[in-house]
Amino acid sequence: MGSMSEDQTPTYVDSGSGFNRDMNYIPDRILAGERSADPLDDRFPSGSKDSPREVQRWPAQPGRYRLIAAKACPWANRTIIVRSLLGLDDAISLGLPGPTHDKRSWTFDLDEGGRDPVLGYERLQEAYFARYPDYPRGITVPAIVDVPTKAVVTNDFPQITHDLFFEWRDHHRPDAPDLWPDHLREEMEEVMKRVFTEVNNGVYRCGFAGSQESYDAAYDRLWVALDWLEERLTDRRYLMGDAITEADVRLFTTLARFDPVYHGHFKCNRNKLTEMPALWGYARDLFQTPGFGETIDFDQIKRHYYVVHTDVNPTGIVPQGPELESWHTPHGRERL
């Protein structure tokens, strides 16, 4: 998410303790006129836990919203992939902040004049303040912004990709994949939960550990999970079997960052992704699938982590490695 709160020198490592992700997001949702059925959706309308606010329901109207998603950020990367897989490019526009941000906010420094061409903002922070002038939490991506009011609607990243699937169905491309197959849903929720706590977040738990003890525990926990995934993917082409689901999107954005960033910068270095045959084949298989690889910008990814986390990498120097051409090599996973 790459959170940044105002008036604070950014620190990521909490000295002496472990890393805990703030999971309190703006819980508003964008819903279909006639709500699509999601039998397991018991979260609605409460939104993210501990939210003090009443959840507002926004209508799913093509052309109304702008997804703000930095290519560097793995949580934002998920939304770019799902939007592409579902063919929502015309329904929801996309704004792309640059890979590094200052202490106040993600910025639109890659856009002409340093402003998002639709919202006119220099900083994503402005969209948060347009909604809540006293917004106290991190300015995170992904965020969906209501273009008419230029105010943020939600930054609740797992809910965003869920709703792009269930609530925007009328606007999907005809051959959009079934990212949330009903018959696999319960197992998929379990897999996604484990992938989130142990892998997506597990790499951060290693990298932002504030003590050797918390790092060691995080490292062990991460590799237990990666070994489980390696085994699971040895005889399954995708996490849930023969077809790509939301679970694959969620794992993929972490795997794409593994060797370029997490291996060295976050000290997740038992081995490289390239040294785990099933996971490496799986990652390349997805990378070479339309909707995945073209959303990966390794330069932005590396610059983000190595430049932003000054308390992990004070020199700000971005490594030139690793060699990444091998992402394009044959993966041989079609046989599974």
Add this chain to the structure above:
Amino acid sequence: MGSMSEDQTPTYVDSGSGFNRDMNYIPDRILAGERSADPLDDRFPSGSKDSPREVQRWPAQPGRYRLIAAKACPWANRTIIVRSLLGLDDAISLGLPGPTHDKRSWTFDLDEGGRDPVLGYERLQEAYFARYPDYPRGITVPAIVDVPTKAVVTNDFPQITHDLFFEWRDHHRPDAPDLWPDHLREEMEEVMKRVFTEVNNGVYRCGFAGSQESYDAAYDRLWVALDWLEERLTDRRYLMGDAITEADVRLFTTLARFDPVYHGHFKCNRNKLTEMPALWGYARDLFQTPGFGETIDFDQIKRHYYVVHTDVNPTGIVPQGPELESWHTPHGRERL
């Protein structure tokens, strides 16, 4: 060498510029009673360049000197290997400072009571001050200390291993290897020079670069050299052919630290050593040769770099990886 000067917060990265190693050492030498012939030895008696001091000649007497060499340090590691290969264990005793040091000096924190059992010192610094009360440079290992006076004789690391070979011949074991074969000497000097400037020191040039520009240049330079070595070792078992020489010792101590430290900590991460078949086979071949592998303490190596270089790794957290069991796997280099 792991230099430390007094009253100074240790900094390794020189912000905004490249890394330059201070090569000014105490140039004294320990010489055989009847000096062994070294036809290419044109350095003597001038010692290291720019030295303001007159070089003193000390006699090669078994039992008189103590080699102080931290296992963590690659430059010190060379001397431990050469001493072992030549069978000088009884002639020259060995003191082993711990892997981390405070801002004043390497310390004998691994020894009982925190003191070297022969010299009685807590800090190597004391041996330097016993010789020069105002010693202004870094307190480095390896260092040879004269036990009767407890004063440092020399810390000139390339000269030390040279002299262990040429000046201590009378005390070598009968089957000691010819680490400096006459007929290869000129080519070997060229190879060692390139290995030193491009690899031994090249990894430090990457890791202590004070700007992206100097890092990028250092990285490119390092990989040109590693590709040259990979090619050279594809059809040669050792750097100079069929037998181990001083050149192999000098390359080995850098290779042993490559994946555990230089790959991540120094951002030498185009690929791991394990991804270069000839170099990786060569490194394991040496590791499995008596005199090499048993001098490698991966825990000490990792702790040294990750704990001491606080301006590169401010958290001081030591990575658990990489997996290192594979150093013991068959290398297949006997066929070369």
